[in-house]
Amino acid sequence: MKPLIAITMGDATGIGPEIIVKSLQDKEIYNMCRPVVIGDIGIMRRAVGIIKAELPCYAVTEPCTAGQEYGRIDVIDLNNLPADLPFAVVDPRAGKAAYEYVEMAVKLAMEDKIDAIATAPLNKDAMNQGGCHFPGHTEILAHLSNTKDYAMMLTGGALRVIHVSTHVSIRRACELVKKERVLRVIQLADQAMKLIGILNPRIAVAGLNPHSGEGGMFGNEDIEEIIPAIEAAKKMGLDVTGPVPPDTVFFRAAHRGHFDIVVVMYHDQGHIPLKVLGFEQGVNITVGLPFIRTSVDHGTAFGKAGKGTADHLSMMESIRMAALMAHARAEGKGEGICRR
Structure with a gap:
């Protein structure tokens, strides 16, 4: 059928x-x-x-x-x-x-x-x-x-991204980067990849701050919220890497093929690279x-x-x-x- x-x-x-x-x-x-x-x-x-x-x-x-x-x-x-x-x-x-x-x-x-x-x-x-x-x-x-638990995923060309937050202000987006939400989006990324036929997805998690915070010099969210979420996901058996600095993670995913999907922290962090690389064939998927x-x-x-x-x-x-x-x-x- x-x-x-x-x-x-x-x-x-x-x-x-x-x-x-x-x-x-x-x-x-x-x-x-x-x-x-x-x-x-x-x-x-x-x-x-x-x-x-x-x-x-x-x-x-x-x-x-x-x-x-x-x-x-x-x-x-x-x-x-x-x-x-x-x-x-x-x-x-x-x-x-x-x-x-x-x-x-x-x-x-x-x-x-x-x-x-x-x-x-x-x-x-x-x-x-x-x-x-x-x-x-x-x-x-x-x-x-x-x-209640859902996320926006975009695919286009060689890149896939899934968002921790979407239609909120940048100020509010930073506030929403919490361990529980980041972990849930990592899980949704894993589920979505399996639904399109990637049985062992390689998930990258982008940092929020420049250089993923540079050890706390440029912000603590990466240390206090994102890393604990990644560690929890790994204990669940998921193949997760990060936080990867946001100025390199998309190159590694799209051009080097290191990752199947990137968890991004806010709307434009994911939308901009996706639309640069695959705007004409971009697809928006609501996961969850x-x-x-x-x-x-x-x-x-x-x-x-x-x-x-x-x-x-x-x-x-x-x-x-x-x-x-x-x-x-x-x-x-x-x-x-x-x-x-």
């Missing part, structure tokens, strides 16, 4: 619908999985016209009937938006609708009616103006699934949820919306990664491929 992947449409005023259409033009996607879009069928049909794709869109009510035939796009139509919604504007209607697409996807995942979720980009400003007050997808998914979720690693790109020129590689890689992880989960646990 091919896994059933729900693709949320994202913010309709951005490039989400277009990059979904471009991705679903690739027959290989249908060889790997059964895709179904959760969104608005009128917006998806508009995107098909922009791309000039020969892909008719059909409304389906149950995901189990979707994605079985290449050459068509099956849509769970929430009918939230007018088909002539303007492009490239912060629109509260689109923000609220984007949240509701994710809400529906989580509901289906929790009911075991789909095997994974792949999300197109939403606009945080529009979503908050629409009354849905979350800093991003990761926090929405955790809230809707009542998940009771279901599989992948996403593009870019925003709504208003400057390209409605023009048909947006690059879809990250969206396509997100769908492929969701399918890969769903297969791995099914093989490892004897469950996970939706058969309804």
Whole structure:
């Protein structure tokens, strides 16, 4: 059985619908999985016209009937938006609708009616103006699934990173570097790597401060919080190295191949090297949820919306990664491929 992947449409005023259409033009996607879009069928049909794709869109009510035939796009139509919604504007209607697409996807995942979720980009400003007050997808998914321990993982090119903290200020990010949280993210990194087929993952932990604190000269967090977490992980049998100075750890991971994944301490420490090395094919994975979720690693790109020129590689890689992880989960646990 091919896994059933729900693709949320994202913010309709951005490039989400277009990059979904471009991705679903690739027959290989249908060889790997059964895709179904959760969104608005009128917006998806508009995107098909922009791309000039020969892909008719059909409304389906149950995901189990979707994605079985290449050459068509099956849509769970929430009918939230007018088909002539303007492009490239912060629109509260689109923000609220984007949240509701994710809400529906989580509901289906929790009911075991789909095997994974792949999300197109939403606009945080529009979503908050629409009354849905979350800093991003990761926090929405955790809230809707009542998940407490989770982390953002990014993959792109030869690099993978997973974050101790994400959408908080730098000041707050430093405060969140605590032994318990660092240890939990190391464990999540180990679990995520095994889910994509790396059975004995080599995990590097980046330091927080320059030179990992230089023995306390540049800060004590590395000594007091990060090293104890690493030692605890090693006692659990995990292959962990660190803290590795943050100015060298990504070179060692991506170019020397010393590590399979890097645990980073805050948002930009992981995002910047990942996007330098693999922006176009970057995939965002939320680790720790009771279901599989992948996403593009870019925003709504208003400057390209409605023009048909947006690059879809990250969206396509997100769908492929969701399918890969769903297969791995099914093989490892004897469950996970939706058969309804």
